[in-house]
Each structure stands twice: as C-alpha cells, then as structure tokens.
Amino acid sequence: MAVEQPMPTAPGDQTRIHNIGYRNYDGPRLGRSYATRSLYSQSLRGAYGLGRSIKSKVLPMLLFVVMCVPAAIMVAVAVATKAKDLPVDYTRYAIIMQAVISLYVASQAPQSVSRDLRFKTVPLYFSRPIETADYVRAKFAALASALFILTAAPLIVLYVGALLAKLDFADQTKGFGQGLVSVALLSLLFAGIGLVIASVTPRRGFGIAAVIAVLTISYGAVSTLQAIADAQGSSSAVPWIGLFSPVTLIDGVQSAFLGASSAFPGAVGPTHAEGVVYVLVVLGLIAAAYGLLLRRYKKVGL
C-alpha cells in the first residue's frame, strides 16, 4: 500500500473560495402548487404580523389576546366554583366576541390584499407560474385560517378548562365540536366578505372603514329590526331578517343545526327548514366572494 503523500496546495487554490462569479441554478423548481402554498403561508404569517415590522404585529397579537382572555377567566371561574357547566356555550363565544373578530378582519383583510394592489406587486406574482385562481385561493385560505386560529383558540381554552374542571367529557366534546364547525363557517364567511371589500380599494384606510361598516352596521340594523319585529308580535319575521347580516347568519345556522341557543330576540332561532335557507345563503355568500375575487384579479393582471 502506497504511503499517501500530502498533496501540495497550489497557491491559487485558496482564491477559489472567493470566486463570486455568477452561478447557475440547477436545483428543483417546485412549480405552481408549491408557489401557492408559499403564498398561503406568507399571507397567514403576515396576518399575525410575522415577517413584518414590529408595529404591524401589535394589533393582531393584541386582538388575539383579547379573544382568549375572557375564555381563560371563564375557565378559572368554572374551576374555582366547581360549576356544573361553563358559563358560555362554545357556539355562543364567537357571537359575544364578534366586535373583536370584525376588527381583526377589518385590519387584516386590507393588509393582505390592498398592499399588493397599492404597491403594484400583483404583476410580479402573475409574471410567475401561479395563476389568478391560485393567488385568490391562497389569500382566501390564509385569511380564513388566520380567523379560524383567532376564533378556535379561545374554544380550545374553554375545552381544556372544562376537562380540568372535570365536566362531563361527552357533553363538552360535542359542544366543542359544534363550536369548531360554527367558527370554521364564520371564518370562511368573514374572510370572503373582508377580502372582496378590501380588494376593491388600494387604499388601506378605506378598506378598514368599509369592512367595519359592512360587518357592524349590518348587524346593528338587523338586530334592531329583529327587536322591533319581536316587540310587535310578528316573531315569524325575525329569522328572515336575520339573513341580512353575517353575524346573525352564523347565529341562525348554529341554532338550527349545531345545538346553539339563539341570540335572536326571544331566543327563537330559525326552524330546521329555515335553517336550510341559512346554510344555503352562507355557502352562497362564500362562493360569491370567491367568484368576485376571481373576477377582480382577472382584471388587475399586469
């Protein structure tokens, strides 16, 4: 076996490390679906200010905390007083906290889409493999997921708390599941409405104001009308009026099918037949929002 001679290092060899010439890229190109997923995760992170300036983290994080604190307090009270049930149903929680949710949609929907329009970044996306539909889907899914995190987190707090307080396991799990379905629907609906409004204006301020107006004013108007209808004894009109605001829509769906007690005046929710209409309207609105977004971005193009 030959003794290995140490190779003399050529003086020029070290300079190779510093070679900063152009290198071609031969690695994988993962294409459309990967790009869509990247856009989704970037937008989802962005909805909580991650990967953005500290200033843009403040509001979403604050709203997240505001959403969870009441749940934590309720759990603490339930555990301390050894209550037989949680003070609030899983399905009811999001309805109570709707102002916080609306504020979150109003602040983050424009963040997600208005920025790309305002700074004309959209053409850079569409000069890449992704298509209009991929962009819309990624943005829609990202905001809906962000909303689901916001609305499902307090439910998890409640559920864990309920189990710690040794409440009835089967009962709590059923309620928790119903709550999750309800907030999933709510997340899709609110995300759709928020994005459609925000995608029309490149100005963030307008977007925020418009989303708040649509979500809260419609709720205010609808519940006022419902109260009047109820007071005048025409309670059969109450469920039909409820079709006209996003919050009451979700309320109607869950009181018809998800065992929730209705927040409608007189606590009379829609019947099963009426509930079917509610479900159809919710699904229709989500589909319409998606369709409108597609149309909007077909136009924006380059």
Place this chain on the structure above:
Amino acid sequence: MVHVTIVEPVTVIATESLSKRFPRVTALDRLSVDVGPGVTGLVGANGAGKSTLIKILLGLSPASEGRAEVLGLDVATKGAAIRERVGYMPEHDCLPPDVSATEFVVHMARMSGLPPTAARERTADTLRHVGLYEERYRPIGGYSTGMKQRVKLAQALVHDPQLVFLDEPTNGLDPVGRDEMLGLIRRIHTDFGISVLVTSHLLGELERTCDHVVIIDGGKLLRSSSTTDFTQTTTTIAVEVTDTDEHPDGTRAMREALHARGVSVEAGSGLPGAGHILLLTAQGEETYDLVRDLVADLGLGLVRMEQRRHHISEVFTSEDEQRKEAAVHGG
C-alpha cells in the same frame, strides 16, 4: 453513458403575424419577428405596443390573431412553463416599502418555485450581483430610485431564468445610474448567460447595450436587425489632413482630389474642428485605400481617419420619414 448536449435555441422569441386588438385600439398589428439569444432592444414610442407584446409573451394576455413562441413554448398553451423560465421587470414601481430587499426577493424566489434554502442562497447571490450589499437588510421604502431598480432587477433574475423581459429599466435614473444599469444589462448576457429583451423609447442607449434591435411603431414592425447592421451599412469616414507649403489649404486640396475620383464629400459641419474634417461615405475597403493613396500623392499629413458610426436614431428617423413619404406617395 448518455451525454446530453444542451443546444441554445436559435430563436428565443418568435412571433408570427401576431395581432392584439382592443375595442378602440390595435396594439399589435400582424407582428412577425424572430429574436435570437443575446441582448435585444425593443424600441418604440410610448404606446407603440411594447408592453402589450411582453404581456402576450408571458402568456398573460391572449393574442387576437397569430401565434408566438418563447423558448420554443407556445404562449397560448404553455404560459406557466414560460413564466417559470422567464423573468420580468415591470416599468412601474412594484416594491412594498415596509419589507427589506432580502425578504422581498426571497419571497419572490419562492413564488418562482425555488425551495426555501435555495431561495435564500440565490437571493444573497443575486442581490450582490446587482450591486446591493449592506442596505439589503433595510426596508425598501428608504432606497434611492437606483437601488429600487436594482431590487426590481434582482427579483427578475433570482430564479436564474433563461430569458428576462426588462421594461424600461433606465426610467427615472440619472446619467450615472443609467450607465450602471446598462452595464448591468450587458453583464446579464455576457456573465450570467441569460438572454435579455429590453424595452426603451431612447434609441441611443440601446446602441451600446444591445446585439439586436427591434423597432415597432403603432404595433407594426418597422425594422429588426443587428446593431452592427444598423451602424455599419452606413459607415461614414471622417478624414483630417495637415496643410503643407505645397498645399496651403490641405483640406481643400484633399476635397478636390476626392471629387476628381468621384467620392462625395461633405464638410463635417456642426462637429468640433468642423472646417478641417471631411466626411465621406465608405463604399467598402477600397475607400480607405483611396484616401491613403491620395494623401500620399498630395504629400499631406494624415491627422485622422476614423469611422463615424451612425446612431440608431438617425436610422430610425430616416426609416420613419421614408415610411411617411411612402404613405404620402402611395395615398
């Protein structure tokens, strides 16, 4: 063992009677042009159809008529595949001010399909190649126009495309920034091996940068030829000679001698040292020999004999005038 030889395509862009009609305007009118590898300038006035052409070539806007291929791929059916291999730098501002150049370019690299690690590496490389160093970690909002243009260029190059479309990359830059950008565009081809289609409404700057120039006007092809064609077919020679005792006005003696040999001469008016410079149109190699012989016969000293390259703008103007004349006479 199988050796795969990658042959560079002879044409990177080919269009065949490509038309694009909008309800009120015809943006492209039966445009047929072939573009080979290298740096190609796409020249035309604002509204000549440059941006429309780029949109069609990226597969984002269907043509009304005709067909086009980019890197051998049909724009009508292979849009996504084209966009994976092509980079695009828009004319307008397209950068969000509140993120750093690094974050932004990494995101754009992932949008082009690069895996996360590769996206980071390529971003660092590309930003260095376009000349952004420490500032790449700062928010883009604080950048100068020149730096923003570099970020825009970097996002078009980060996925190592085979071809880039640069839409008016020198817009808004000062003369120094313009020169640097043009140098960078030249390097994209020579050093990076990426073909370039660069649009401009300024012809002068393309002359130095491009191998080939395509001129469109009103959506129609006006001319497509190599930059050397533009400038060589019409070479003018500038000649300056000394005066001697025998010929107190050497310039005049030279002009007469040339006239006698049937070479048309004009004084280089409007140029420095105007009265002493003779401009003659080169017919070929023999013109140079003729000048040499005449100078020797007259016993003059030859101060200079140099090529005066015509500018593309002159060609463009004369073509344009010819076209207008033809229109007048034809109509």
